[in-house]
Amino acid sequence: MKRILSLLTIFSVMLVFLSGFKADTDSRPAEGIHWLTIEEAFVKIQTEPRKVLIDVYTDWCGWCKVMDRETFKDKAVADYINKKYYAVKLDAEQKATIKLGDKQFKYLEQGGRGINEIALALTNNQPSYPTTVFLDDHFNIIQPLPGYLKAKEFHQIITFFGEDYHKKQDFEGYKAKTYGELYPAK
Secondary structure (H helix, E strand, O other): OHHHHHHHHHHHHHHHHHHHOOOOOOOOOOOOOOEEOHHHHHHHHHHOOOEEEEEEEOOOOHHHHHHHHHHOOOHHHHHHHHHHEEEEEEEOOOOOOEEEOOEEEOEEOOOOOOEEHHHHHHOOOOOOOOEEEEEOOOOOEEEEEEOOOOHHHHHHHHHHHHOOHHHOOOHHHHHHHHHHHHOOOO
């Protein structure tokens, strides 16, 4: 009996040890959204212009966590964002100064919690979390959208801006007709 227990222990240790050193032979790209910092997106847009989607969040925001867990994990949402946007995660309470070109955005102390100046600028001085901000391929604000959004609704919005339908028709018309024609399975 002692020998069997000893063999089982050795086998278990070997299994744990070997599984921790598994070779990475899977060549598929990582699933999910490929998040960047705002500085990285700013640099990338200089050489390869693309729209930017910014998730303005805080660590204490419950709806931000729900959006991370449900909306941003949706395969159709993640695939579309990765194809059409530079995706940025921006902690509104980031204390480090953010440098974009010749502009600097500093952290502002405000009682118990502060806010970074860039979060104020992106939310039109009306911070709310989460807020999704859409920028064009020149880093100009198209639209900030405050609040939690479910995956289907979010997919409608990202395709509306991603394909420039916001320049051709109102969102309600897009949602009622165009979206259904483009994405009948949704």
